[in-house]
Amino acid sequence: MIKKLRIQNCLSFKDLTIRFSRLNVLVGENASGKSNLCHILQFLSLSPMVGDLSEAFLRAAGANAMFNHIDIDPEKNNSHFNVECVIPHNGEKLLYTYDLEIKRGGNRLIGTELSVVREKLTLRKKTKKEEVILFENLDGLATILREKSSTKRRPDYITEKIYNNRTMLSEVIDSEEYISANLFKRFLSTIFHFDPMLEHLKDMTFYPSVFFIECRGKNLFYSINQIKNDKYQEYNNANSSGTAIASKTKSNRKDTNELWEGFIERIRLLDENICDIELNEEALRQNITIPVFTNGKGNRYGIDSLSSGTLRAMGILVASIRAEKIRMTIGVTPTVSIEEPENGIHVGLLRMLYDGFEKSTGQYILTTHSPYLIDLFEDNLDGVKCFKKVNNETKLIKLDKKRIKNILEEMPLGEMHFRGILGK
Amino acid sequence: MIIGYSGEGSNDAFVIEALQEMWCPEARVEVAQWRGATGSRRKHEIRKACIELFEKNASLIIFFTDSNNRDYKIVKRNESEWIPDNYRAMTIYAVADRNIECWIVADKEKAKKEMGINKKQLEGDPVKFVNKHFGSYRDSDKKRKIKEFVKSSDMRPENSTTRKVRKAVKYSLTGVAWNEEEKVHRRADSANTERSA
Numbered sequence: 001m002i003k004k005l006r007i008q009n010c011l012s013f014k015d016l017t018i019r020f021s022r023l024n025v026l027v028g029e030n031a032s033g034k035s036n037l038c039h040i041l042q043f044l045s046l047s048p049m050v051g052d053l054s055e056a057f058l059r060a061a062g063a064n065a066m067f068n069h070i071d072i073d074p075e076k077n078n079s080h081f082n083v084e085c086v087i088p089h090n091g092e093k094l095l096y097t098y099d100l101e102i103k104r105g106g107n108r109l110i111g112t113e114l115s116v117v118r119e120k121l122t123l124r125k126k127t128k129k130e131e132v133i134l135f136e137n138l139d140g141l142a143t144i145l146r147e148k149s150s151t152k153r154r155p156d157y158i159t160e161k162i163y164n165n166r167t168m169l170s171e172v173i174d175s176e177e178y179i180s181a182n183l184f185k186r187f188l189s190t191i192f193h194f195d196p197m198l199e200h201l202k203d204m205t206f207y208p209s210v211f212f213i214e215c216r217g218k219n220l221f222y223s224i225n226q227i228k229n230d231k232y233q234e235y236n237n238a239n240s241s242g243t244a245i246a247s248k249t250k251s252n253r254k255d256t257n258e259l260w261e262g263f264i265e266r267i268r269l270l271d272e273n274i275c276d277i278e279l280n281e282e283a284l285r286q287n288i289t290i291p292v293f294t295n296g297k298g299n300r301y302g303i304d305s306l307s308s309g310t311l312r313a314m315g316i317l318v319a320s321i322r323a324e325k326i327r328m329t330i331g332v333t334p335t336v337s338i339e340e341p342e343n344g345i346h347v348g349l350l351r352m353l354y355d356g357f358e359k360s361t362g363q364y365i366l367t368t369h370s371p372y373l374i375d376l377f378e379d380n381l382d383g384v385k386c387f388k389k390v391n392n393e394t395k396l397i398k399l400d401k402k403r404i405k406n407i408l409e410e411m412p413l414g415e416m417h418f419r420g421i422l423g424k
Numbered sequence: 425m426i427i428g429y430s431g432e433g434s435n436d437a438f439v440i441e442a443l444q445e446m447w448c449p450e451a452r453v454e455v456a457q458w459r460g461a462t463g464s465r466r467k468h469e470i471r472k473a474c475i476e477l478f479e480k481n482a483s484l485i486i487f488f489t490d491s492n493n494r495d496y497k498i499v500k501r502n503e504s505e506w507i508p509d510n511y512r513a514m515t516i517y518a519v520a521d522r523n524i525e526c527w528i529v530a531d532k533e534k535a536k537k538e539m540g541i542n543k544k545q546l547e548g549d550p551v552k553f554v555n556k557h558f559g560s561y562r563d564s565d566k567k568r569k570i571k572e573f574v575k576s577s578d579m580r581p582e583n584s585t586t587r588k589v590r591k592a593v594k595y596s597l598t599g600v601a602w603n604e605e606e607k608v609h610r611r612a613d614s615a616n617t618e619r620s621a
Contacts, residue, residue: 403479407475407479410471410472410475411472411475415459415472418457418459419456419457419472419476419479420457420476420480421475421476421479421480
C-alpha cells in the first residue's frame with residue numbers, strides 16, 4: 001500500500017506531498033490535478049515494466065503531458081518522485097522508500113527525452129530499526145545489494161553501469177539475490193490507473209501485450225473470462241519468470257469460485273438478466289473476445305444488448321476483483337486508481353461499488369465529481385483528498401476534520417464539496 | 425470584506441453586484457450554490473446557504489428574492505423565518521416588490537431615455553422591456569450592461585454620506601411607484617437596500 005507520495009516539478013505539481021489511506025477519493029474542480037496524480041502513479045508503475053522512461057511517461061500521461069511539465073517551473077528540468085510504501089510479506093511489514101529523480105532532455109518525435117539522475121530504494125522492516133539500501137543509481141552508475149550473499153556485518157554490493165534512459169528498478173531480475181527489490185518492483189507493477197472508455201470496453205480484439213484492463217478498458221471480457229476460469233497467468237507470462245515470490249502464493253480454486261460468484265451477484269444488481277458470461281472459444285483462438293451472455297431462461301445474447309452503464313460498472317467491478325486476484329496470485333496487495341467510477345451508474349448502486357472496494361484487499365484511489373460518491377466517505381475523512389489549482393499549480397487542501405464533522409450534522413459531505421466548503 | 429449572496433435569478437445577482445461595486449468597492453460578493461431550481465426547496469437551501477456563506481467567511485449574508493404576484497411583506501415574513509437563529513444577526517432578507525426588473529428601471533427618466541419606454545409602459549410588467557433591452561440570459565454581455573445601467577442610474581450615491589445615499593435611493597425607488605400604497609412598500613424596501621450596502 002502506498003503510504004506517502006511526494007511529487008516535485010511534474011505536470012501540475014510543484015511540490016506536493018500526499019498521504020494515502022486504503023480507500024481514497026480525490027475531489028476538486030475540473031483540471032485541478034486529480035488525473036495528473038493518477039498519471040504519475042501509473043508512470044511510476046510502468047517505468048520498471050516498460051523500461052524506457054520516455055515511453056513509460058508517454059503511455060501514462062500522453063504525449064502532450066510533458067508540456068505541462070514546462071509550465072510548472074520552466075527553470076527546472078528535473079522532476080522528483082518519492083514513494084513510501086508498506087508491503088506485507090511473510091507475516092512482516094516491509095517499509096520501502098523509493099526515490100527517483102528524472103531529467104527532461106530534448107524533444108522526441110512524440111514526447112520528451114527522459115533520463116534518470118538519481119534513484120534509490122531503501123527498505124526498513126517494521127520489526128527492525130535499521131534501514132537497508134537495496135540499490136542506488138547515480139546517473140547510470142548503480143550499486144546493488146546482493147541479499148543472498150550479504151551478511152549482517154558485510155553487505156555485498158556490486159556496481160553496474162546501466163543506460164540512464166531506464167531505471168535501475170527495471171533491471172532488477174526476479175531471483176533470490178534481489179528478492180526485496182523485486183518485491184517492490186512487483187508492487188509497483190500492480191499499480192494501475194483505470195479510465196474506462198466505452199469503445200475500449202466494447203473492443204473485441206484481444207491485446208496480449210496489455211495487462212488486464214489497462215488502457216481504458218481493453219481486454220475487459222478476457223479478464224472476466226480469466227476470473228471465471230482461473231487462468232490468471234498474464235502477470236507471470238508478461239514477466240516470464242515469477243518464481244521467487246509468486247511460487248510461494250499460488251491462487252486457490254475455491255477463492256476464485258467465490259470471486260466469480262461475487263462478481264455475478266453484483267453484476268445482477270445492475271442487470272438482473274445476466275446469469276452467466278462466457279467467451280466464444282473459436283473466436284478467442286483468433287485473438288477475438290466475443291462475450292455471450294445467458295439470462296435466467298437460458299437465452300443467449302450479445303454485448304449490444306447491454307447498457308453502457310452496465311458495461312462501465314462491469315469494468316470497475318473487474319478492477320476491484322483484479323486487486324483481489326493479484327493478491328491471491330502474487331501475494332502483493334495492489335493499488336488501483338479509477339477515474340470517475342460513478343459515470344453511467346445509477347446513484348443508488350454507488351454504495352454497492354463502494355462496498356466492493358471496501359471488501360477488497362487492494363488500495364483504491366478514486367477521482368470523482370459525484371457528491372453521492374463523496375457522501376460515502378463520511379466515516380473515512382482521512383481518505384478524502386481535496387485538490388485546488390492555484391496559479392496553475394495543484395495544491396492539496398488540508399481538511400479540518402473537526403469543522404467538517406460539525407457541518408456534517410447539517411449537510412452531507414458531498415454537498416460540502418458542491419458548495420465549496422469542504423477544503424476551505 | 426466578503427458579502428455572501430443568495431438570490432433567485434441572474435438579473436438579481438447583477439443588481440447586487442452593481443450595488444456592491446458602487447457602495448462597497450473593496451468588498452467581494454460570494455454567491456452561494458443552490459441545489460435544484462432556485463424557486464423550489466427554499467426552506468432547505470436558505471439554511472444551507474447560510475452555513476456555506478458563513479464557512480466562506482462572509483461578514484454579511486444577503487438573500488434576495490422577487491415577490492412576483494405575492495405580497496412582498498408576507499413573502500418576507502414567511503421566508504425570513506427559515507434563516508437559522510444563529511445566522512439571523514448577519515443576514516438581510518430582502519424582497520423586491522414584484523420583481524428586480526422594477527428596481528432596474530427605478531430611474532424612470534433613464535429608462536425612458538435609454539430603453540425607450542414611457543411611464544405608461546412602466547406601469548405594466550417591466551420584465552419584457554428589461555430582457556428586450558439587455559438581451560437574454562445567453563447574452564454574455566448582459567451582466568456588464570445591467571451593471572452599468574444600475575450604476576449610472578439615480579440610485580447611485582453621488583457623495584457617499586449616509587444621508588445622501590438614503591435620499592438617492594428613496595428618490596429613485598419611490599420614483600417608480602405606481603400608487604400610494606406601493607410608495608410605502610418601496611420605501612420599506614429601500615431601507616433594506618441601504619442596510620445591505
